Amino acid sequence: MTGRESLAETGQDRDWEMQARARAIVAEHQGQPGALLPLLHAIQAEFGCVEPSVVPVLAEGLNLSVAEVHGVVTFYHDLRHARPGRHVIKVCQAEACQAVGADSLLAHVRRSLGVDRGGTPPDDAFTVDVVYCLGNCALGPTVMIDDVVHGRVTPARFDALADVRRRAAP
Amino acid sequence: MSAVTVTVPRDTAALSVGADDVAAAIVAEADRRGLAVTLVRTGSRGLFWLEPMVEVVGPDGVRHAYGPMTADDVPGLFDADFLEAIDHHPLAHGPTDSIAYLKDQQRLTFARCGVIDPLSVIDYRTHGGFVGLDRALTMAPEAICAEITHGGLRGRGGAGFPTGIKWTTVREAPGPTKYICCNADEGDGGTFADRMLMEGDPFLLIEGMTIAALAVGAREGFVYVRSEYPRAIATLRAAIATAEAEGWLGEGIHGTDRAFHLHVRVGAGAYICGEETAMLESLEGRRGQVRAKPPLPAHEGLFGKPTVVNNVLTLAAVPVILAQGAAFYRDFGAGRSRGTQPFQLAGNIRRGGLVELAFGVRLTDLVHRFGGGTLSGRPVRAVQVGGPLGAYLPGDGLDVAADYETLAETGAMLGHGGLVVFDDTVDMARQARFAMAFCAIESCGKCTPCRIGSQRGVEVIDRIMAGENRAANRAVLDDLCEVMAEASLCAMGGLTPNPVRSALAHFPEDFKRPPTARAAE
Ligand SMILES: Cc1cc2nc3c(=O)[nH]c(=O)nc-3n(C[C@H](O)[C@H](O)[C@H](O)COP(=O)(O)O)c2cc1C
Ligand code: SF4
Ligand code: FES
Numbered sequence: 001m002t003g004r005e006s007l008a009e010t011g012q013d014r015d016w017e018m019q020a021r022a023r024a025i026v027a028e029h030q031g032q033p034g035a036l037l038p039l040l041h042a043i044q045a046e047f048g049c050v051e052p053s054v055v056p057v058l059a060e061g062l063n064l065s066v067a068e069v070h071g072v073v074t075f076y077h078d079l080r081h082a083r084p085g086r087h088v089i090k091v092c093q094a095e096a097c098q099a100v101g102a103d104s105l106l107a108h109v110r111r112s113l114g115v116d117r118g119g120t121p122p123d124d125a126f127t128v129d130v131v132y133c134l135g136n137c138a139l140g141p142t143v144m145i146d147d148v149v150h151g152r153v154t155p156a157r158f159d160a161l162a163d164v165r166r167r168a169a170p
Numbered sequence: 171m172s173a174v175t176v177t178v179p180r181d182t183a184a185l186s187v188g189a190d191d192v193a194a195a196i197v198a199e200a201d202r203r204g205l206a207v208t209l210v211r212t213g214s215r216g217l218f219w220l221e222p223m224v225e226v227v228g229p230d231g232v233r234h235a236y237g238p239m240t241a242d243d244v245p246g247l248f249d250a251d252f253l254e255a256i257d258h259h260p261l262a263h264g265p266t267d268s269i270a271y272l273k274d275q276q277r278l279t280f281a282r283c284g285v286i287d288p289l290s291v292i293d294y295r296t297h298g299g300f301v302g303l304d305r306a307l308t309m310a311p312e313a314i315c316a317e318i319t320h321g322g323l324r325g326r327g328g329a330g331f332p333t334g335i336k337w338t339t340v341r342e343a344p345g346p347t348k349y350i351c352c353n354a355d356e357g358d359g360g361t362f363a364d365r366m367l368m369e370g371d372p373f374l375l376i377e378g379m380t381i382a383a384l385a386v387g388a389r390e391g392f393v394y395v396r397s398e399y400p401r402a403i404a405t406l407r408a409a410i411a412t413a414e415a416e417g418w419l420g421e422g423i424h425g426t427d428r429a430f431h432l433h434v435r436v437g438a439g440a441y442i443c444g445e446e447t448a449m450l451e452s453l454e455g456r457r458g459q460v461r462a463k464p465p466l467p468a469h470e471g472l473f474g475k476p477t478v479v480n481n482v483l484t485l486a487a488v489p490v491i492l493a494q495g496a497a498f499y500r501d502f503g504a505g506r507s508r509g510t511q512p513f514q515l516a517g518n519i520r521r522g523g524l525v526e527l528a529f530g531v532r533l534t535d536l537v538h539r540f541g542g543g544t545l546s547g548r549p550v551r552a553v554q555v556g557g558p559l560g561a562y563l564p565g566d567g568l569d570v571a572a573d574y575e576t577l578a579e580t581g582a583m584l585g586h587g588g589l590v591v592f593d594d595t596v597d598m599a600r601q602a603r604f605a606m607a608f609c610a611i612e613s614c615g616k617c618t619p620c621r622i623g624s625q626r627g628v629e630v631i632d633r634i635m636a637g638e639n640r641a642a643n644r645a646v647l648d649d650l651c652e653v654m655a656e657a658s659l660c661a662m663g664g665l666t667p668n669p670v671r672s673a674l675a676h677f678p679e680d681f682k683r684p685p686t687a688r689a690a691e
Contacts, residue, residue, distance in 0.1 A: 033473060034435075036455030041397075041436055062455075075457040076438035078397050094359025095554055095590045098604070099517035100545065132441065132608065134398050135356065135365035136183050137590070138218040138515060138522025147400045151186030 015053045021046065022054040026061035036062055036072055040079055049080035084127035087165050089113075090144040093130045096137035105141045106130065108155040113162065125166050173206035174253045175227040179284060181214035181369050182401050183362065188240060189222035195241035196224070199248050207253070213370015215284030216524030217271055225266055228255030235266040271540055276502060277526045278490045278510050279483060280363075283370035289408055291416050294373045300418060302492030306381045307426050311341050314385035318488065320496035322508025327353055327444075327481030328556070328585045328661075330507075330574045333488075336478060339468040340386040343476035350382045350391035350430075351453065351472060351479045355437055355444035357396065358557025360516040360588035363524055364482035368395070368402035371486075372409035376419060376432065378485035381492055382478055383430040391430065392472070394449050396437040407434050441558075441612035445660055446479040448614060459614045460660045481586070483512055504530025507573035515541045517554075517590035530576075534568040537591060548593035552601070552677065556585025558608050559665035561672035562601065581672065583665075598677035603631040605669035613662060620663025623654045627670065637685040644681070647674075 022043060029039040039058060043050050050073050059069045073079050091106045115128050136142040139151030145161060153161075178184075178193040193209060200207040217223060223237035234255040236247060243261060250259045257264045267273060286293035294300065306314050319334025340348055352375065356364040368375060379391050395403050410432050413419035421429045435453055437443050443452045447461035450472050471477020487509060491499045500508045507529035513536055515522045520542035527536075537543070537553060544550055550565035561582040563570070570580055577584050592601075606627030613621045630647045634640055651667035658664040674681060 034453050034455040037438060037452060038435065041438070068456075072455070072457055075459075076440050078437075078439035095558065095601075095604070096360040096516035096588075098359075098601075099590055099592045099596070131398060131439075132612075133357065133359040133361070134182075135362040135402075136186050137360045137362055137517065137588070138519065139183055139186055139221070140517070142186065144398070149182050149186045151183060 018047065018051070018054060019057050022057045023061065026058060030061055036064070036069065037076075040073065040076075044079060048083040052081065085124050087125060087146055088127050088129065089162075090129045090131035090134070092132070092134050092136075092140065092142040092144075094133040094137070096133070097140035097142055100140045102141045105143070105153060105155065105158065109143075109158060112155070112159055126162065173208045175208045175210060176253070177210045177212045177225045177227070177233070178222060179214040179370075180211040180401075181221075181284075181366060182399070183218050183366075184214050184221040184223070185401075187221050187238065191241040192222045192224060192239045192244065195244040199244050200253075203248060205248075205253060210287055212286060213283045213288050214366060214524075215266065215272060216280065216366060217269065217521070218523040219521045220263065226252055226255045233266045235263040235269060236261045237263070271521060271523070271525070274540070275526050276510050276528050278499070278502070279374070279486050279512055280367070280371075280524060280526045282374065283366060286371070288370050288372055288405060289412055291373065291412060291418065294371075298493065299373055299489075300377055300424070302489030303377045303380055303418070304424065305492050306384050307424060307428065309384075311385050311387060314381065314492070315341055317496050318385070318491060321491040321499040322496075322503065322506075323484065323487055323491060323499070324507065324574065325481055326483035326487070326511070326586065327446075328559075328583075330584070333480065333484055336468055336480070337382065337385050339466070340388075340476045340478050343469055345475065346387075347390075347475045348386050348388040349472045349475055349477040350379050350386070350388045351446075351449065351467075351477055352379055352391070352393040352482060352485055353444060353446060353449055353479055354393050354395040354399075354402070354482050355441075355449060356399070356482070356586070357441040357444045358559075358586050358588050360554065360590035361514050361557060361586045362516070363512040363514050363587065365399050365402050366524060367482055367486055368399070369405050372406050373413060373418075374486045374489060375406070375482055376409060376413050378488035379432060380419065380423065380430050381488050382480065382485060384428065386476075386478055388478070389429055389431065391432045392453055393432065393434050394437060394443070394453060395434060396443075397439055403434060403436055410434065440614075441608075442614045442662055445614075445662065447660075449479070450477070457614075459616050460662075462659065483586075502528035504528070504571060504573045505575050507575065511572065511584070511587050513572070514586075514588045515591070516588060518544045518546055518593050519591040520545050520547075529573040530571050532568070533563070533570050533572055533589065536572070536589060537568055541589075541591065544591060544593040546593045546595075548595065550591055551594040551596055552592045552598060552673075554590040554592075554601075554669065555588070556583040557588055558605060559583075559661060559668055560585050560588075561668045562598065562676060563672070564676040567676070581668075583668070598673040598680040599631065599635050599683075602670045602673040602681075603628060603635070605666055605673075606631060609662060609666040614660075617657070617659040617663065619654045619657040620659070620666070623650050623658075623663065624666060626650055627654075627666075631670075634681055635685065640682070644674075 029035045059066045143153045220237035225233040315338045323333040324330040440458045443458040448458040452458040467477045512526040552562045609624035655667045
């Protein structure tokens with residue numbers, strides 16, 4: 001067996017395993033009306049993204065076409081097609097945060113982590129996204145790291161928040 | 171000495187500036203000194219510039235406020251005997267209800283927010299909760315709808331449609347299956363009232379939705395909450411479970427044979443899903459694309475059934491109207507805008523937060539008397555009122571009454587009640603560009619004026635900013651705005667020209683600056 005074949009095989013094993021887990025999640029959500037969005041959230045919570053290989057499983061489970069499911073996945077900004085870094089950083093760019101320097105904060109975040117928009121730096125620690133309003137508009141600039149909102153974020157405060165997470169074990 | 175009650179908010183905004191650290195420090199310090207403290211986590215009072223704002227309940231039951239606190243301030247406050255509710259400390263603000271910002275408000279919807287433990291039914295009832303629902307349980311559906319109509323309640327989601335009329339349409343629609351959908355998508359930059367309410371007083375929303383269900387004959391409801399609000403989602407889910415367990419929701423509401431089942435659904439980062447028909451599409455598991463109207467959701471809404479779609483603040487105003495009567499609610503307000511509006515002061519503002527007042531308050535009062543002007547201390551140059559689709563008003567043009575009709579006359583709109591303040595460093599050409607860019611990013615793609623027009627709008631403003639052929643490009647921009655305003659299917663494309671045109675009208679100099687001046691900044 002060549003190295004190439006064994007690699008392909010592990011890839012396939014991974015897909016199978018993922019599809020099996022996806023089937024279990026589908027079974028949990030199938031019953032409710034309008035199940036697709038809750039199901040997609042559950043899939044992303046489990047795998048970090050909605051990989052193309054699970055889309056047929058979802059389509060089959062909900063009696064939809066693959067195209068329909070794909071159409072939904074691509075419509076919503078939250079749904080990812082690839083796994084993000086260990087921490088997801090969302091920098092608010094809506095008006096209230098703009099008024100207190102959200103754009104220069106975003107520039108700082110990208111510079112300090114070395115990423116482009118939507119990008120993940122090489123150490124895989126962070127993915128940086130923009131977001132439009134986190135409901136913390138009187139205490140901006142606002143940044144969400146994973147599910148936690150931080151207000152009045154100065155560049156120094158951002159660096160401290162990122163450092164803590166970088167140092168924590170993955 | 172018996173245990174002293176200390177409250178620390180667990181509202182997202184308070185947490186964003188360290189409320190958890192402060193709470194932990196208070197517990198640790200009390201422990202170290204052997205003092206008995208009962209820590210209660212509340213919602214926020216909405217005085218965000220004082221967050222984390224801690225309150226100590228004095229021996230007379232009066233709450234005294236301290237803030238903005240850090241964990242490092244805690245030992246010093248214990249040294250100053252803050253557990254005795256002292257007022258002589260640099261961080262002390264005296265009795266909370268006497269703070270001018272709060273005292274001068276008319277809090278109907280937000281009366282309990284920041285005061286009670288959001289997940290305690292006992293607290294909720296002690297502060298007047300479920301009185302409106304108890305009354306509604308004794309009333310005929312027609313009578314509930316009539317009460318809301320007479321109260322003059324209009325939709326707080328932006329369009330200001332009379333709620334009683336919407337409910338009556340759904341009540342009269344044929345068929346046994348109807349739905350109540352709460353729009354908690356709150357996508358407008360500069361707004362946070364829905365979030366605060368869901369985190370700080372979730373039973374109020376549940377009560378309002380249940381009353382709506384009784385009024386139209388619905389047995390099932392959904393709250394569509396944006397994914398950017400994880401704490402609101404968690405609080406609401408916990409509150410629903412508690413309300414069911416304690417007999418206020420589900421089968422047999424408060425010992426009657428009435429039933430209402432409530433579910434939370436989470437959005438996925440699409441601004442357009444705040445538009446009601448896009449929200450319904452999303453709830454049904456599809457792309458959030460706008461539906462053509464008619465049919466109205468009141469006739470054919472969720473899963474094709476008659477559906478009430480109301481904003482969080484609309485539904486949260488309902489219990490007060492039932493509890494205190496339509497006349498009480500109507501007494502607040504101006505012209506055809508009745509009741510109170512939770513305004514949200516945001517952006518570059520010294521005292522940002524939630525200000526609930528009867529309609530008719532002047533914008534300048536909100537921005538200056540309450541808000542204290544800019545955080546930077548520079549002059550207020552522009553205020554965007556009513557979210558990303560709302561107009562920019564100049565700093566010297568704020569002597570306007572905040573009610574639906576008066577604002578419309580000045581070419582502005584109230585929207586969801588957000589005011590975003592900018593100082594004199596703002597570049598209004600960039601703000602106009604952002605309005606178009608936001609529309610391009612968030613357009614549902616169904617119609618051309620919006621999908622393509624906004625993209626073209628960005629390009630044209632870029633050329634104007636770069637100083638290319640300004641007169642000709644300005645004419646193109648005017649035409650684009652005209653087409654978007656006239657030919658878009660929904661208000662996303664239709665109202666995006668508002669911020670653009672108002673920026674052009676009030677701040678023309680920003681579109682004439684030499685490109686090098688901008689690049690050099
Ligand atoms: C682009 C767009 C976004 C909207 N976003 C929201 C929103 O986030 N929350 C909301 O309650 N209404 C929003 N609306 C208004 C809704 O379509 C609808 O009018 C409202 O939910 C009805 O409830 P109400 O009568 O209680 O205001 C939006 C409308 C448009 C066109
Ligand atoms: S105006 Fe924009 S958001 Fe509204 S239906 Fe048309 S494309 Fe969709
Ligand atoms: S505008 Fe940034 S949190 Fe609302």
